[in-house]
Amino acid sequence: MLSLERVSKVYRVGTFGGGQVRAVSELSFALAPGEVVALIGESGSGKSTVGRMVLNLLPVSTGSIRFDGIALSDLRQGDRKDYWRRVQGVFQDPFSAYNPIFKADRIFRTLRAEFFPRVETGDWNRRLDGALQAVGLNPQQVRDKFPHQLSGGQLQRLLIARALLLDVQLLVADEIISMLDASTRVDVLNLLADLKARGMAILFITHDLGLANYLSDRVIVLYRGCMVEAGPAEAVFENPQHPYTRMLVAATPRLDCKWPVSDWTPPVGEGEGLGCVYSARCPLCDGQCNRPPVPIETAAGHRVACWRVADPGH
Amino acid sequence: MSLSVQELRVYYQTLHGEVRALDGVSFSIADGEIMGLAGESGCGKTTLGYSLVRLSPPRRLVSGRAVLDGEELPLGDPDAMRRFGWKGVSIVPQFAMSALNPRRRIGGMIAELLAARKLRYLELLPELERRLDLVRLPAAVLAMYPFELSGGMRQRMVLVLSTLLNPSLLVADEVTSALDVSIQRAVAQLLAEFRDRGLVKSMLVITHDLAVLYQIADTIAVMYAGKLVEKASADVIIRAPRHPYTRLLISSLPEIGARHARCRLKGIPGQPPSLLNPPLGCRFRARCPAVSDQCGEEPPLREVAAGHQVACWQQPC
Amino acid sequence: MTPSVPGREFLYFAWRNGKLRFGLALVLFFLGVALLGPLLTHYPPLAYLNPLGAEAPSATYWLGTTCFGQDVYTQFVLGLRAAFLVGLLGGGMATLIGMLIGFMAGYRGGLVDEVLNVLTNVVLVIPTFAVLLIAAAYLQVRSVLMECLFIGLTAWPWAARAIRAQTFSLRTRDFVDLARLSGMRPLKIVFTEIAPNMLSYLVMTFILQFGGAILMAATLDFIGLGPTNAQSLGLMMQTAVLWGALPLGAWWWFIPPGLAITAIVGALYVMNVGLDDVFNPRLRERS
Numbered sequence: 077m078l079s080l081e082r083v084s085k086v087y088r089v090g091t092f093g094g095g096q097v098r099a100v101s102e103l104s105f106a107l108a109p110g111e112v113v114a115l116i117g118e119s120g121s122g123k124s125t126v127g128r129m130v131l132n133l134l135p136v137s138t139g140s141i142r143f144d145g146i147a148l149s150d151l152r153q154g155d156r157k158d159y160w161r162r163v164q165g166v167f168q169d170p171f172s173a174y175n176p177i178f179k180a181d182r183i184f185r186t187l188r189a190e191f192f193p194r195v196e197t198g199d200w201n202r203r204l205d206g207a208l209q210a211v212g213l214n215p216q217q218v219r220d221k222f223p224h225q226l227s228g229g230q231l232q233r234l235l236i237a238r239a240l241l242l243d244v245q246l247l248v249a250d251e252i253i254s255m256l257d258a259s260t261r262v263d264v265l266n267l268l269a270d271l272k273a274r275g276m277a278i279l280f281i282t283h284d285l286g287l288a289n290y291l292s293d294r295v296i297v298l299y300r301g302c303m304v305e306a307g308p309a310e311a312v313f314e315n316p317q318h319p320y321t322r323m324l325v326a327a328t329p330r331l332d333c334k335w336p337v338s339d340w341t342p343p344v345g346e347g348e349g350l351g352c353v354y355s356a357r358c359p360l361c362d363g364q365c366n367r368p369p370v371p372i373e374t375a376a377g378h379r380v381a382c383w384r385v386a387d388p389g390h
Numbered sequence: 391m392s393l394s395v396q397e398l399r400v401y402y403q404t405l406h407g408e409v410r411a412l413d414g415v416s417f418s419i420a421d422g423e424i425m426g427l428a429g430e431s432g433c434g435k436t437t438l439g440y441s442l443v444r445l446s447p448p449r450r451l452v453s454g455r456a457v458l459d460g461e462e463l464p465l466g467d468p469d470a471m472r473r474f475g476w477k478g479v480s481i482v483p484q485f486a487m488s489a490l491n492p493r494r495r496i497g498g499m500i501a502e503l504l505a506a507r508k509l510r511y512l513e514l515l516p517e518l519e520r521r522l523d524l525v526r527l528p529a530a531v532l533a534m535y536p537f538e539l540s541g542g543m544r545q546r547m548v549l550v551l552s553t554l555l556n557p558s559l560l561v562a563d564e565v566t567s568a569l570d571v572s573i574q575r576a577v578a579q580l581l582a583e584f585r586d587r588g589l590v591k592s593m594l595v596i597t598h599d600l601a602v603l604y605q606i607a608d609t610i611a612v613m614y615a616g617k618l619v620e621k622a623s624a625d626v627i628i629r630a631p632r633h634p635y636t637r638l639l640i641s642s643l644p645e646i647g648a649r650h651a652r653c654r655l656k657g658i659p660g661q662p663p664s665l666l667n668p669p670l671g672c673r674f675r676a677r678c679p680a681v682s683d684q685c686g687e688e689p690p691l692r693e694v695a696a697g698h699q700v701a702c703w704q705q706p707c
Numbered sequence: 708m709t710p711s712v713p714g715r716e717f718l719y720f721a722w723r724n725g726k727l728r729f730g731l732a733l734v735l736f737f738l739g740v741a742l743l744g745p746l747l748t749h750y751p752p753l754a755y756l757n758p759l760g761a762e763a764p765s766a767t768y769w770l771g772t773t774c775f776g777q778d779v780y781t782q783f784v785l786g787l788r789a790a791f792l793v794g795l796l797g798g799g800m801a802t803l804i805g806m807l808i809g810f811m812a813g814y815r816g817g818l819v820d821e822v823l824n825v826l827t828n829v830v831l832v833i834p835t836f837a838v839l840l841i842a843a844a845y846l847q848v849r850s851v852l853m854e855c856l857f858i859g860l861t862a863w864p865w866a867a868r869a870i871r872a873q874t875f876s877l878r879t880r881d882f883v884d885l886a887r888l889s890g891m892r893p894l895k896i897v898f899t900e901i902a903p904n905m906l907s908y909l910v911m912t913f914i915l916q917f918g919g920a921i922l923m924a925a926t927l928d929f930i931g932l933g934p935t936n937a938q939s940l941g942l943m944m945q946t947a948v949l950w951g952a953l954p955l956g957a958w959w960w961f962i963p964p965g966l967a968i969t970a971i972v973g974a975l976y977v978m979n980v981g982l983d984d985v986f987n988p989r990l991r992e993r994s
Contacts, residue, residue, distance in 0.1 A: 088817075118570035119541075133884055157890035165888060173881040177903055183885065190889045227661055235885075257430040258598065262642045263657035269650045283571070286601075290644035290655070310649070327575040329601035331628055331645045335575065341526070 077277055078107040078130065078163075078246055083139035085125050085301075099125045100301040102139070109245065112268070112278040114288035114309065116324075117298035123281045126298075127250045130279060131165045132156060143246070161191060164239040168251035170231035174223035180231065181219050183238050191242060207237040211267055229260035236267060247271065250281040265291055285328045289313050294377070297321050300353045303371070307378030317380040320354050352383065360384045392592040393442075393559050394418035398454030398465075400434075400441050409665045411437040411449070413616040416691065419559065424585055424593040426607030426624065428600050430662065434616045439561045439596045443481045444468050459558050476507065480557035480590075482548055484564040490536050497532030500551060514554065521550045521589075525580055542573030549580060553589050560590045564597050574602065582606045601645045604628050609697070612636050615662045615673040618691055622698040632700045635674045672702070680704050720985045727981030733974035737967060741791050744784030752781045752938050761957045771959035774950050783963045785938040789851050790921050790971065793858065793939075797920035800859025802913045805866025810897045812867070813874025820871070827871075831864040836932075843932050851937045854927065858920045866912045873908060877901050907986035911979050918975035925968050940964035 085100040100122040107113050117123040128134040129141060132148050140147045143163065151159055167173050174180050184204055192200065205215045211233040218230055226234075232252055239247055249268060253261045268278055269291060282288050288295050289309050296306040297318065305318040316322045329335070352358070355365040364383045371381040400412040411434040419425045429435045437449065442463070445451050451466040458478055464470035490499060500518070501511035519529045525546040531539065539547060545565055553560060562581060566574045584590045595607055603610050604624050611621040612635065620633040631637045638658045648655055660677040663669050671686040672678070678685070684703040691701040721727055750756055757768065757776030764771040770779035812823040839857065843849065877883065878901065886896045902909065927933050928941025929948075947953075947961040 133887055160888050160890055167881040169881060173885055175882045175900055186889050190891060259430060259639055259642055259658035262644060262655045266654060286645040290648050290650050323572055327571045329605045331601050331604055331643060335605050
């Protein structure tokens with residue numbers, strides 16, 4: 077359904093675009109209906125940039141993103157609207173997603189005006205109530221309220237309901253629960269899982285390995301815009317291969333075991349490595365790492381971009 | 391006993407009325423103890439942290455007292471509290487470094503802070519450099535500007551600065567929250583290391599992240615709607631919580647291991663009550679699965695086992 | 708930042724704000740005089756009515772006469788009208804151009820932003836008076852509307868810069884992305900999503916531009932670059948100074964226009980400070 081082929085994004089910075097910053101490089105992956113793929117990365121990994129490119133809010137610099145075979149860069153104004161009928165996004169900060177001076181249900185009025193100008197009011201209200209109930213909201217409680225009168229969880233559900241009103245086949249969920257309280261987070265995750273069961277594809281962007289593991293089928297770990305490891309969620313979390321993924325897994329606080337007492341030194345080093353982007357911080361880095369690593373398949377569907385993984389000493 | 395707090399009540403005024411951010415909180419922190427304070431946003435945990443350092447309007451002390459090392463803290467008097475700041479109770483605020491003047495070099499700022507306390511920068515410099523070395527920062531950072539440091543470096547710098555005078559109590563408010571996981575672990579472990587080395591006598595670590603607390607805290611106190619609902623050692627809180635809120639909260643956390651396909655976790659239905667006009671009785675009543683008639687009365691925080699306190703009527707004494 | 712305030716709360720704080728009430732009352736008073744004042748006089752403004760020349764206020768000539776025997780009251784109320792016209796049109800135009808350029812640069816970003824930035828900076832540093840002197844040399848007859856146009860075309864840069872900065876920060880908010888995901892066109896997004904969020908700021912910009920335009924017009928008129936065929940407060944002051952109202956002691960000739968300009972511009976600035984208190988909740992807590 078969705079496929080990215082060697083997608084890169086370069087931002088121009090400075091006066092008249094003098095400088096360049098590479099946010100995403102040569103990223104390829106595909107997403108099938110009913111599949112949840114997690115993009116995992118820390119700040120500066122380019123994960124949100126990928127989400128915005130998939131949502132067609134940002135053009136790619138090189139490479140192509142195709143949805144049902146059609147490249148996004150070929151879409152014209154009218155086609156774009158059609159694309160957004162099928163692909164929608166929910167973002168990190170629920171309070172930033174609503175215009176604070178208007179009531180929260182204005183997002184539905186905008187949606188109706190843009191996509192369903194001919195639907196009658198009665199019919200529309202029935203559809204709206206249906207969508208609100210589908211995301212577990214009581215229409216009476218959430219309609220006609222200002223954003224600050226609703227909780228973060230309710231606001232995120234409203235955005236998901238907005239996506240449901242359209243014929244959405246792919247949802248880009250960018251850190252959608254990282255600002256929610258623990259007691260309501262999991263309900264939003266479960267809601268996404270229900271949508272997946274109904275055949276919706278979800279691109280789940282997060283920095284939290286636990287959340288990615290809970291929900292997703294496959295994960296892609298990004299570091300400075302490059303894919304370092306990709307594979308089935310369980311395989312990646314239980315048997316991480318790339319030094320960066322290993323470090324992430326080791327650093328994530330868990331509730332089932334404590335960090336070992338051994339002295340933990342966070343990887344240090346600034347900037348990008350010459351070949352492998354992680355080589356500047358990598359404890360295993362050696363001479364061959366000044367060439368960009370070619371991803372190798374260590375198990376079925378589990379790919380790792382690291383020269384040292386192939387080494388017997390690894 | 392390093393710190394003991396009794397029946398602390400702090401309210402603050404808003405347009406719509408008085409918010410009871412802290413409504414009768416009592417606890418104590420022993421020497422060498424790292425106490426974690428967990429709770430959802432708006433439960434009053436940050437207010438608690440600031441109350442021990444500096445209560446300024448609109449926050450207002452209603453009642454309660456705090457004793458640090460046998461000396462009563464003048465909580466209601468910000469000017470008198472200044473005497474205890476830094477050396478007695480020191481705070482690491484969440485966004486400390488962004489509050490600093492971006493045009494001043496870090497060393498210069500520290501010198502100024504010390505001068506305000508009639509301390510000499512040059513005398514403390516060797517110790518400062520030792521501490522920087524401890525958190526793996528080069529002494530060269532003193533000649534740098536705040537913006538030249540990365541998020542993790544800043545947080546470590548602030549940690550060094552706030553513990554420079556060996557405070558009795560360090561209040562760390564969400565210090566690990568905005569950091570990437572790799573740096574988060576380093577900073578969290580540094581907190582424990584500072585305690586282990588005796589640079590800080592005891593610590594109050596405030597965060598919404600129970601998993602981080604479980605890693606470094608000795609005891610964890612859980613707050614809900616302006617009150618403490620449970621306090622016990624970290625292991626007991628995570629493995630054998632007694633309060634229904636703590637139980638539901640922990641069982642809703644998808645920290646590594648749980649997968650949706652295998653076991654579906656559940657959240658807690660409903661929302662915390664508004665602290666503008668909190669309901670009488672147990673504040674978790676409306677969301678609690680084990681609610682009974684007795685819950686209309688407010689449950690006191692009672693000791694149910696050694697070092698384990700719970701505020702719930704359902705607990706056998 | 709200018710956080711939003713829901714309507715009723717805004718009115719509540721606006722009414723409680725003394726600065727705002729004071730400023731508004733003063734401006735409305737002068738506006739009333741400008742609108743109704745001319746209805747109470749039947750003298751032509753430039754007619755030589757009083758053979759005695761300069762005379763202190765009396766029942767016939769409410770604000771006295773000039774040394775030519777012209778009625779000061781008539782000149783004053785008509786000048787006041789012109790002042791409000793200049794404020795409204797000149798200040799309004801400067802605000803509109805500032806909005807247009809600010810929104811475009813801030814929302815589009817990139818190359819558009821940089822080009823517009825250069826334009827803004829160029830206009831900002833153009834020596835206004837020099838340009839006007841040249842313009843005056845070519846134009847024989849100058850009208851109030853021309854003056855408005857001139858002020859509108861030169862006063863917008865600071866407004867554009869400020870609006871650009873605000874737009875820039877609002878553009879990165881998720882609700883703008885959400886509007887784009889709804890297929891809304893940029894212009895619609897700017898006017899329905901971004902502009903309402905900075906409404907308070909736009910109002911304040913307009914108020915400052917309004918006052919600025921009145922002051923600018925008075926300055927231009929006073930140095931003789933004003934309209935050649937109309938009444939204005941600046942012109943009154945210019946004639947008064949030229950024909951020796953000061954040594955003659957004809958205070959009724961120059962005090963009313965001077966006082967009116969000072970009071971209107973001052974009141975607008977006080978209003979602006981008051982609005983700042985109302986819009987900014989942090990300032991509001993203190994008061």
